[in-house]
Amino acid sequence: MNKKKIILFVACLAVLLALQIKFLLPWMYDIAASDLFLVDSKDNADPMPISNDMTALAFTHCNSHINSQFDSTETTAAFASQPTNAWSIGNYEYIINATVEIATKDTPSTAYQYVCRIQYENGDDLSGASNIENWSVEGLSGIPDL
Secondary structure, three states, X not given: OOXXXXXXXXXXXXXXXXXHHHHHHHHHHHHHHXXXXXXXXXXXXXXXXXXXXXXXXXXXXXXXXHHHOOOOOOEEEEEOOOOOEEEEOOOOEEEEEEEEXXXXXXXXXXXXXXXXXXXXXXXXXXXXXXXXXXXXXXXXXXXXXX
């Protein structure tokens, strides 16, 4: 390669890096520090497992969702009476960790530890919290074939 091309390439790379450091990164930090991503809610996140009415409803709705995924003539699911752990991650979104025993006609009962991420969609209006239509399951793991 020609020496001039290498020098031009290095100079352009240095200019690009300087532009990113001096202009792009400060602008991105300003956006991240702004209220653009702020969600104002009465439900605050808690790093410790909690147990309250909303986590109990979230647990019930996760179990209903899991149960609806099975063919009721082929598979039975027996859920624990309460979750192993439940966390509020803020803005009425919850992580539920619990146990379910699943049995089919051909296989014996097998216990699975599952994690369900579920969100109440009506915000601070808790009047419809018992209605499963107001909840959405964002993720589910730990149960095969779901």
